[in-house]
Amino acid sequence: MSPATKRRLLSAICIVGFFVAWELICLAFNVSALVLPRPTAIFYTLWEKMPGIWPHAVQTLYTTMVGFALGVLIGVLLGMLIGSSRLAYDVAYPMLVGFSSIPKVAIVPILVLWFGAGTVPAILTAMVMCIFPIVVNVATGLASTEPELQDVMRSLKATKLEILWNIGLPRTMPYFFASLKVAVTLAFVGTVISETVASNRGIGNLMMIASSTFDVPLVFAGLFILAALGVLLYAVFSAIEARVTGWAVRSDSFASR
Template identity: 60%
Template sequence: MSLPSSTLVKAAPWALTALLFVLWELICVGFALPDYLLPAPTAVWASGQEFAGAIMQHATQTLLTTLAGFALAVAVGLALGLAVGASPLVYKACYPLLVGFNSIPKVAFVPVLVVWFGIGTAPAILTAFLISFFPVVVNVATGLATLEPELEDVLRSLGARRLDILFKVGLPRALPYFFASLKVAITLAFVGSVISETVASNLGIGYLMMSASSSMNMPLVFAGLMVIGVMGVVMYQLFALVERRLTGWAHRNPNAPH
């Protein structure tokens, strides 16, 4: 008796994850790999239990830092995306600068931020912001810029002003793009905060991983990686749920997997 397709879709990521962990364990055991080279999942789990208190403390710091940088990126990215998408002149003027800025590795900004703000939380928040605001800008601007010209002509013929078209038609039209960008931006924000924590912080998962690697405690390093991965997946799924709730009208099949 075959399982319903919806059940298979829901079970597929869990089954694949379990399979990868089993293969990982078998490789480590089969080749007798030492923990300092590649720890087995069981060793990573044991290390996570042993250092659960420290991991929780550092993970909380990383999560709060990431959310702060992400919130700043959403606010700035939404405002800038509205400006870029609503005005062809602003689009032409700003887009090359945004692309050039996004091409710069954000880790290069960390030493500058340390000089300006010192070691600690501020550089991590700003690095998370710098690395995650670009997808928001691009997606919001794309959603506004792709509004059908025929629709704009009809609305203008009915007496709609430019701001009416922007906020009552363009912005709702851009919502699917906006929420799609949030799922990308939140994962990038974790990357930014952890990068900064490894270089210029004394708290956070990045700092924990650097401290553990300096003492060759690779199970703890991998435990930190797992925690970051879990937090990223949870936040991604949260925004995917919000996207389905608020923009289901934009999808032909709202129940389709994302």
């Protein structure tokens, strides 16, 4: 058995062990389902109510991906601007830091006032959550481009746009994909925040309705679905990252120590 297979097997055993321990603790201490439902009760709720849960999960995934795509597009453009212009850095970066410091739950009522309750505020909230990590990482990747490479390109009469396209953007790819994996999880946070405040569809709305009726297993079922979707998209972007930026991964020996 290869070391990678052993590592994956050990990870799976640890995850299963976590849920087994959760189940046993709830049984041993007779924990009420209103406080902490057992994993078996949560999985049973998922199985039993999946026909009703599925449309909410699809709505949340759709909203998250649209907001995520818009956030990536805007974040890349802003990151390129900030990373390639000192003036843009001095002007835009403090504004971005200030805006990202605002709790996003405080923005949702404003979006509802502008666009009404529904899908649009959820999309915009997910977009806003994505922008900052994308901008920071793209700008950092451009700023870390080796000056020697830029000097070589200038000696070949390359324009600033050609330098950006041939050196800056490839150098940014490891930072960009790292930010994607962070941003996609934040996008789910933004979507659920908006769905709990101003939507009649989605996992966030489902969880609010379930909590109002004290259906705690259904609340945890919603959390499990969000976690599963987040892990799935994280794995997708990790696989794409390995294919696109494999040259940037030197070794995992540090993590193994």
